Amino acid sequence: MTTTTEAPGAELGKARLRKEDARLITGQTNWTDNIKLPGMLHMAFLRSPFAHARITRVDVSGALSQPGVIAAFSGADFAGEQGSLPCAWPVTADIVIPAHPPMAVDEVRYVGEAIAVVVARDRYAAADALASIDVDYEPLPPVLDIRTALDDGAPKVHEAGNKSYEWVFASGDVDAAFRDAPVVVERTYRQQRLIPCAMEPRAVVAQWLDDQVTLWSATQIPHVLRFALSAFFGIPEQNVRVVAPDVGGGFGSKLQVTAEEVLAVLVGRRVGKAVKWTESRSEGNMTVHHGRDQWQRIRIAADRDGRIRGLDVDLLADMGAYLMLVTPGVPLLGAFMFPAIYKMDAYSFKCTGIFTTKMPTDAYRGAGRPEATFAIERIMDELAAEIGIEPLELRERNWIKHEEFPFTTIAGLTYDSGNYEAATAMAKELFDYDGLRREQQERNDRGDPVRLGIGISTFTEMCGLAPSRVLGSLSYGAGGWESASIRMLPTGKVEVVTGSSAHGQGHETAWSQIVADQLGVPFEDIRVLHGDTLVSPRGMDTYGSRSLAVGGLALVGACDKVVAKAKVIAAAMLEASPDDLEFSAGRFSVRGDPEASKTIQEVALATFAAHALPEGVEPSLDSDATYDPDNFSFPHGTHLCATEVDTETGFVKIRSYVAVDDVGVVVNPMIVEGQVHGGIAQGIAQALYEEGVYDDDGNLLTTTLADYLVPSAADLPSYVTGRNETQASNRLGVKGVGEAGTIASTPAVVNAIIDALRPLGVNDITMPCTPERVWRAVQSANGGAA
């Protein structure tokens, strides 16, 4: 390994309580919905009750006469300026990207699509007046199943048809790998549609003063949003300020340029007042972009001893009705992860992006990688069963050995670090793997109606999105760098400005820890600023487990520059040569004469006074840096799950869950632990509980949390976590942890359920594995005997 890392400092690895939590938890902060501006008006949207219909008439005049209503507009009223919501990832040259007006003008293509907006003095008046808008629809046939949407004669979502794109990748000789392969296993897996449920709903406030607009939004991406408002909606960039105040979760759902954000800006300009909109939970379930929704056909070819020869993946991906910010790219983020931690001779991948009359899909925690990890980890278990070897043994025969790093996979990624042997050994130990296997056998032997299953997920992921050149090669519309600024205040305190945009991750704490070590200033003396394009003008924001692995490194670069500037000034103060100074724990000292030293705070004050600066040196230590990674980072881990499956009712209980993760160097173990816990919960949710369901007419049935079941602490086990550490090849050695648990846990849970029921003849259950589905799987494996 050729990694270089900083010497461990006082702060790195310390479980600091989070600076931001008091104001977040008590609700004292300025959530977007708490913002009140003088004269502010409220918007409410009339939304399509049809999955697919032609709009022949919209008459908003009835709403105008309702009490408290100031204005009401249809899509046609904004036809000249509302443009089309952007898609930043045209994955192929011939991709079909349909126009996506923020308010529909002549056709609606999913239930919940905005048709008209009412602007009123309060939220209640705005909501009441929606009933007074008349719309005439001519219903058109819905398109709901991507498996049949490309059939001849299928109804069309868009004039151009239902296919958006086909993207292919191949490496090695796949035909040769499958030809004469002793073992070939093929499965088709369903990645159900998920609905992100951030604790804070989306909310926006827009205010114009002269020709300048400020948009407050519960967004993950203030910088991207500012660029989009300027580039796609014609507002000069210098006149746009976007503020993401404290934001209560996103999980990718707020990585978007939404209709409501654009319309807040346009409507606010039209009415000449500040306007605000906050979604209800039901409105959110319908119109927050959804996640997943793929059919995955996966084939694996192997030798009799389990050595993998090749892998072939054919994906159908539901785009929904339109392509939003990164909709078509999500499956591509998974394309490179199907081979996972395994060595093989050949790999081919094809993805077809298909339109339906449903809410568009887009990034949701893990974005493409959970889907890929699920499919490969599930089929590894099937291959193990087919060959008749232990599923962990099969994995070990195929995974990249620790001494083989750095290793370039069949998908072309170079994994810089990892130790699958160590993570797995630790997980087995914490789990009591052998003991649980014995109990499983005993239960099977006595025909216990409650079966025990063990699920394995030896996952990896690519994160730290992303090297700009790689994004360019994948046709993404932007780069993957991140920026940071350090401002040394005269009193020696520090302001840190970051271009990543926290929405619950704890940046203010972790960034303070990093800077405290780099500059040798106390943790308490550092304030982290983020999420306002006026304060942090440059940034690529927060998603894809990138904040630490990219933004954290930008921070280090900026600190380097501060120290370099300060060293010159300190040298002048000490009447020494800069080359003779060393910097340690916040103090510049003359080599060999430790008594002769100046603290960085003393240097900051002297810089501010500027009375005796060396010739040509500016009176400022402030520094900016931008970091563009030259590789992704590759966290990995071994997750083991034990489930008890009641074959009489189909109920699945997670009895124990062990997660050993390698996320590289850990800045704050408490924050890492929180990310792992929350991530596992979200993956378990996909395995057991959550599904966005549309009926045969295209109506969303899961509009409330009574039907869309988000698990709570009461439903989840106590996790046992462990960490193995191999250092990433960046200066901090960090990999990122935001998505790891979600990516790992879904296959661990489903593998455990199947492992419990395989002796009964069950080898697949569609997610979410509801009690009814589990029970029916047992019933049909029993030949229908009740």
Added chain:
Amino acid sequence: MIPAKFEYVRPSSLDEAVSALAEGGDDAKVIAGGQSLMPLLRLRLAYPDLLVDLGGLEDLRGVTDIGGDLLIGARTTHYQLVHDPLIAEHCGLLAQAAGTVADPAVRHRGTLGGSLAHADPAGDLPAVVLALNGTMIVSGPAGQREIEAADFFVDYLTTALGPGEILTGIRVPKLGNDWGYRYEKFHRTAQAWAIVGVAALARRSNGQVAEARVGLTNMGPVPIRAAAVEAAAAGADANAAALTAAAAAAAEGTNPPADLHGAPDYRSHLARVLTGRALAAAAGV
């Protein structure tokens, strides 16, 4: 929450509440804990013109020993049911079932009377009160009357309460020490509604089940008693095999709904399995 507009009154006596409700007519609704009504207001599935809040009627809270029965005020919360010593001693089934309702926040605000008067077939307490042979005490413009639980639940979200009538209390017979009980609730998450629930009571005598009562949650538009199971269990040996056999009749006469969480045949199957388990637990098997 952005409900449609409504008027709101908070009377300080039962008489005032009854007259406010009567004056409001069909467009008036009673609100107590609000845990069923407020979601409907939020979704604009209900838009009453008038809400009559019982929050000022302190007399309607709490549990009283009135001899052979307990009298439970309609505004007694789920949380109080879980922790009340009289309930624990004489009517533990009610405490056990109340402890499964939704989540702690709901249990602190939601009330027994509200749950019964709302009559959601997926609610836990209607089937429990039915199995307990409870009696509803009702006040209305014509004075006070009593309605047996068996006559109270008329249809989906519909009770025998007349116009202007308010459920003020519930009388439940005390159970002797020879009774066992069990509420088996089957749901996908802790906060979710019951897919099926079974409230079982069994009086055990000389190794046999002398008497059994079974109420079913969410097996039709109203909570129902599993009469065939009760008949089969009476006199059965108190062992798993006999009670499982008795439970085989649990779905008889039911009309279970179909929704995202279960098809009717699955619910019928669950009713049989859960009834067997609930009876076994109630009988101490």
